[in-house]
Amino acid sequence: MKKKYRMSRGGRLALNLVLLCVLVVFIWGLLGFSSPTLRGRFRRVAQANWADPLEIQGVLPCDGQRWVLAAGQDQVILWQDGRDGLEYWPRDPNGATLVPVPEMRTAQGEIWVAAADVPAGTVSAGLELTVGCWYRKNGTSGWTFSSQPEQPGDLPPLTQQWEKTYSAAGELLKDGAVLFHIAVEEDQDEGGPPEDLILSDTDEWDLYWSGLDRRGVDCAMEAVFYDAEGRELERAVLATTEEGGGPWTGG
Amino acid sequence: MEGYNREREKRWLALATGGIRFGPDRRAVSEELAAHLEDKTADLQRIFPDMTESEVWDRTLKEMGDPRALGKELAKIHRPWLGYLWRASQVVLAAALLVLVLVGINVIGGSSTLGGWYGRESSRRDSQDGIILLAAEEETVELEGCTLSLDGAVLWSGPVGERSMELCLRAETLRFWEKGGCQFEHITATDDLGSHYASEYEWSMKAADFRRHIYVYLDGWGPFYQNYRVQVRGIAPEAEWIRLEYRLLGRSFSLNVDLTKEAEA
Numbered sequence: 001m002k003k004k005y006r007m008s009r010g011g012r013l014a015l016n017l018v019l020l021c022v023l024v025v026f027i028w029g030l031l032g033f034s035s036p037t038l039r040g041r042f043r044r045v046a047q048a049n050w051a052d053p054l055e056i057q058g059v060l061p062c063d064g065q066r067w068v069l070a071a072g073q074d075q076v077i078l079w080q081d082g083r084d085g086l087e088y089w090p091r092d093p094n095g096a097t098l099v100p101v102p103e104m105r106t107a108q109g110e111i112w113v114a115a116a117d118v119p120a121g122t123v124s125a126g127l128e129l130t131v132g133c134w135y136r137k138n139g140t141s142g143w144t145f146s147s148q149p150e151q152p153g154d155l156p157p158l159t160q161q162w163e164k165t166y167s168a169a170g171e172l173l174k175d176g177a178v179l180f181h182i183a184v185e186e187d188q189d190e191g192g193p194p195e196d197l198i199l200s201d202t203d204e205w206d207l208y209w210s211g212l213d214r215r216g217v218d219c220a221m222e223a224v225f226y227d228a229e230g231r232e233l234e235r236a237v238l239a240t241t242e243e244g245g246g247p248w249t250g251g
Numbered sequence: 252m253e254g255y256n257r258e259r260e261k262r263w264l265a266l267a268t269g270g271i272r273f274g275p276d277r278r279a280v281s282e283e284l285a286a287h288l289e290d291k292t293a294d295l296q297r298i299f300p301d302m303t304e305s306e307v308w309d310r311t312l313k314e315m316g317d318p319r320a321l322g323k324e325l326a327k328i329h330r331p332w333l334g335y336l337w338r339a340s341q342v343v344l345a346a347a348l349l350v351l352v353l354v355g356i357n358v359i360g361g362s363s364t365l366g367g368w369y370g371r372e373s374s375r376r377d378s379q380d381g382i383i384l385l386a387a388e389e390e391t392v393e394l395e396g397c398t399l400s401l402d403g404a405v406l407w408s409g410p411v412g413e414r415s416m417e418l419c420l421r422a423e424t425l426r427f428w429e430k431g432g433c434q435f436e437h438i439t440a441t442d443d444l445g446s447h448y449a450s451e452y453e454w455s456m457k458a459a460d461f462r463r464h465i466y467v468y469l470d471g472w473g474p475f476y477q478n479y480r481v482q483v484r485g486i487a488p489e490a491e492w493i494r495l496e497y498r499l500l501g502r503s504f505s506l507n508v509d510l511t512k513e514a515e516a
Contacts, residue, residue: 009333009334009337010333012337013333013336013337013340016337016340016341016344017340019344020340020343020344020347023344023347023348023351024347026351027347027350027351027354028428029427029428030354030427030428030474031354031428032428032429032430033428045432047429048429048430048432048434049432049433049434050394050395050432050434050499050500050502051434051499051500072500073500073501074500075499075500084432084433085432085433085436086433087456088437088452088499102456205456205457206456206457206458209457209458209459210458214458244458246457
């Protein structure tokens with residue numbers, strides 16, 4: 001009688017380990033091959049969103065959240081660690097692009113602005129941001145803000161105007177981008193409108209696509225990049241416009 | 252007497268296999284040695300029919316040798332760590348299979364078809380007039396390793412006359428690890444009247460006109476496919492077709508939907 005083949009214990013152990021590896025890889029795949037590194041995770045999300053290859057220009061540490069700033073073709077891309085989707089901002093074809101880091105809801109009264117495609121040789125940078133609005137205090141129930149005094153319907157026009165300019169030095173990031181951080185000062189004008197709310201509006205991306213009649217504040221920012229000898233290399237501008245439609249698109 | 256001999260056999264086996272620390276091995280070796288003892292006693296009884304049972308067992312155990320010395324040799328051969336590793340690998344393998352089954356249930360549970368949705372949640376559509384199931388389009392598009400197709404669509408009229416459409420966009424890919432990509436949020440549309448429908452990304456992030464817009468969400472997925480619901484809202488009653496378009500970072504595709512072609516009953 002033919003002897004029944006019986007695999008050795010070592011063989012069975014090896015077979016189990018091989019099967020286990022196959023299963024683990026398959027399960028890991030079903031879970032999206034999540035990478036242990038931030039850059040690996042970003043590459044995976046970019047691939048899943050048909051956005052690769054993208055040039056990583058910086059990892060932005062903003063209020064405890066990490067964002068990756070990257071560029072591809074005509075878009076600057078922001079991605080927050082853990083999200084499935086990417087945020088697309090139009091890339092300025094003429095030089096550096098300023099991008100407000102969006103949705104910093106936990107950080108009322110402060111914003112982060114990133115600069116992509118920063119000129120080579122930049123060792124320092126500064127940003128000047130001017131924010132303004134028309135406003136009215138509605139008794140004890142809050143505030144009305146608008147970028148224009150006229151109000152829709154029968155509402156009376158806004159008569160008080162507020163404007164403030166902020167300055168910030170840029171932080172050069174490892175992959176070439178620059179990050180600016182602007183925050184309201186502790187001693188706000190008690191009689192004026194809530195500055196922290198107004199400043200926080202400037203990182204809402206729809207602000208830059210909205211026309212004068214649809215947005216709450218106006219904002220204009222300009223970044224200047226300097227070389228090691230303090231010479232100006234380039235300027236980048238981002239501002240709301242009367243018609244809206246987005247930055248560098250003629251809007 | 253038989254009980255006494257069985258006790259002796261048990262004692263002998265316990266001494267011979269006591270050094271084997273891995274339980275399953277110890278039991279297997281014990282069974283094998285017991286079979287040997289049985290064979291040997293049967294042989295002796297056959298060869299020497301005059302021997303008493305006690306004498307047969309005396310001789311059998313004597314010929315099998317010193318159980319302590321045998322036990323030491325067996326303990327050397329049967330390394331416990333290999334047994335424990337093997338057992339551990341079985342447990343981990345079973346756990347991995349369980350996880351795979353749970354993930355698989357999630358995959359199967361997450362999948363559905365437009366027809367199924369249309370039937371399951373039809374109560375949601377009671378207030379919508381003239382709902383029709385459009386014929387499935389046969390057009391497919393290949394992009395980034397994905398085969399895109401429209402599985403079917405439903406069209407209905409809203410309270411102010413403008414229509415809405417919901418269709419099932421199916422993306423099939425061998426890259427089973429890529430799912431839930433948000434690229435379809437960038438789908439826009441145009442109709443034969445020249446109207447533009449803002450993508451979900453345009454109206455949610457960039458303040459695009461909301462009157463005609465698209466809303467997309469992932470509805471179901473399996474290892475090799477994803478089903479997206481694409482809702483197109485604000486379609487003029489006169490529109491006869493709609494073209495869905497995707498154009499971003501050098502990739503583009505378009506898919507047409509005929510609004511006049513109803514599915515056959």
